[in-house]
Amino acid sequence: MIEVEHLTKVYNGRKAVEDISFRVEKGEILGFLGPNGAGKTTTMRILTCYMPATEGTARVAGYDVFEESLEVRKRIGYLPENPPLYHEMTVYSYLDFVARIKGTPPSKRKSHIDDVMQRTNIGDVRGRVIGRLSKGYKQRVGVAQALLNNPEVLVLDEPTIGLDPKQIFEVRSLIKHLAGDHTVILSTHILPEVSMTCNRVVIINNGKVVAMDTPEGLANQMKGAERVALLVDGPAEAVREKLLAVEGVLDVKAEGIDGSPSKVTVECRLNTDLRRTLAAAVVNQGWGLLELRGISVSLEDVFINLITKEE
Numbered sequence: 191m192i193e194v195e196h197l198t199k200v201y202n203g204r205k206a207v208e209d210i211s212f213r214v215e216k217g218e219i220l221g222f223l224g225p226n227g228a229g230k231t232t233t234m235r236i237l238t239c240y241m242p243a244t245e246g247t248a249r250v251a252g253y254d255v256f257e258e259s260l261e262v263r264k265r266i267g268y269l270p271e272n273p274p275l276y277h278e279m280t281v282y283s284y285l286d287f288v289a290r291i292k293g294t295p296p297s298k299r300k301s302h303i304d305d306v307m308q309r310t311n312i313g314d315v316r317g318r319v320i321g322r323l324s325k326g327y328k329q330r331v332g333v334a335q336a337l338l339n340n341p342e343v344l345v346l347d348e349p350t351i352g353l354d355p356k357q358i359f360e361v362r363s364l365i366k367h368l369a370g371d372h373t374v375i376l377s378t379h380i381l382p383e384v385s386m387t388c389n390r391v392v393i394i395n396n397g398k399v400v401a402m403d404t405p406e407g408l409a410n411q412m413k414g415a416e417r418v419a420l421l422v423d424g425p426a427e428a429v430r431e432k433l434l435a436v437e438g439v440l441d442v443k444a445e446g447i448d449g450s451p452s453k454v455t456v457e458c459r460l461n462t463d464l465r466r467t468l469a470a471a472v473v474n475q476g477w478g479l480l481e482l483r484g485i486s487v488s489l490e491d492v493f494i495n496l497i498t499k500e501e
């Protein structure tokens with residue numbers, strides 16, 4: 191449903207997005223995860239025809255976002271980072287205005303608006319002026335306008351930002367219910383968001399894709415690299431060298447100030463339990479083994495690891 195190939199966007203000589211490629215199948219929810227400035231909004235603006243790419247192509251429902259932008263716009267609902275709400279309008283008149291622009295037939299307008307207001311839970315503020323709504327309600331109005339005209343594809347730029355925990359829960363379940371009928375791409379820098387709502391995750395950092403997998407796959411990918419933490423009574427550099435030589439060890443970090451025990455973290459190969467071997471290696475050197483424990487890796491660690499590796 192969405193095909194992005196080798197997309198690059200250059201702003202004043204700086205690459206905001208560089209050679210990004212990914213696909214989203216019909217009915218899927220894709221999470222676009224990355225820290226501030228990663229290039230999430232830039233990619234979404236290109237997908238929604240708000241600006242052209244410098245290089246590469248993007249297609250939505252088979253239409254090129256640049257050459258057939260009218261067809262693409264008809265099929266996309268977009269929640270921008272800062273929704274362009276008309277602050278002096280009431281919620282209802284604003285949604286009516288958007289429905290007209292989107293070409294909803296007059297006979298269906300009212301029922302469509304009632305439907306999206308119900309789905310985003312804003313019926314109680316329908317007559318209120320947008321400018322005086324709370325941030326969370328404004329955000330919901332933004333989601334409501336994206337849903338108008340029942341688009342095949344929804345592009346949601348940080349849909350839960352500024353919402354309270356209850357609203358976050360509601361918006362997430364709303365998005366989940368959209369899957370199947372709609373294809374959704376949402377951006378976030380909140381990790382639990384992707385594990386809770388998305389089928390697949392693209393992690394971007396500094397404009398580049400650094401990982402693409404299911405949330406479970408990402409967690410497993412790192413779980414494979416089991417980690418063991420040790421506290422060793424021995425010189426950090428010597429401990430590091432000794433443990434690096436152990437079969438199955440991928441990496442060792444060791445820090446210690448002269449005279450105090452060294453804090454050591456060992457990354458081991460997938461599905462290996464090296465705790466006994468590591469303990470033996472330390473003790474055989476005549477160093478004291480003060481602590482040893484396995485560390486389980488969360489999706490959070492995967493994310494931090496991926497984005498710091500890049501830098």
Ligand SMILES: Nc1ncnc2c1ncn2[C@@H]1O[C@H](COP(=O)(O)OP(=O)(O)OP(=O)(O)O)[C@@H](O)[C@H]1O
Pocket residue numbers: 201202205206224225226227228229230231232233271379
């Ligand atoms: N109009 C612009 N002109 C110049 N540089 C821009 C422009 N818009 C974005 N950038 C730069 O492009 C890079 C990517 O920005 P983008 O807004 O896509 O990031 P993001 O992932 O959406 O970040 P955030 O989580 O903060 O919303 C940043 O370095 C940003 O400074």
Ligand SMILES: [Mg+2]
Pocket residue numbers: 230231232271347
């Ligand atoms: Mg952004």
